[in-house]
Amino acid sequence: MDDPTPWEAIRSIQAGVQRMEAAQALYVTQDQRASDKENQDLKLAALAKDQAEDRARLDSLTRNAWTALIAPLIVGVVLYFLLGGKT
Numbered sequence: 001m002d003d004p005t006p007w008e009a010i011r012s013i014q015a016g017v018q019r020m021e022a023a024q025a026l027y028v029t030q031d032q033r034a035s036d037k038e039n040q041d042l043k044l045a046a047l048a049k050d051q052a053e054d055r056a057r058l059d060s061l062t063r064n065a066w067t068a069l070i071a072p073l074i075v076g077v078v079l080y081f082l083l084g085g086k087t
Contacts, residue, residue, distance in 0.1 A: 006065035013058045020051050 024047045
């Protein structure tokens with residue numbers, strides 16, 4: 001199986017984060033009626049942890065994607081001028 005491109009991975013993680021946010025909102029709405037406060041807190045903490053991890057991965061992939069796009073451009077401009085490009 002081929003590795004996804006950085007943009008595909010970013011879109012996939014964004015979709016996952018949105019699903020988790022929707023599930024968390026639904027869970028909070030449904031679980032407000034529940035009497036087990038400790039269980040609710042544990043589940044919300046687990047959801048928040050998963051969401052934070054997904055956001056961290058998304059941030060990392062975004063930085064990597066920008067680096068992959070910008071670094072060659074900068075190198076190209078520097079080489080252009082170093083190799084005698086006209087200004």
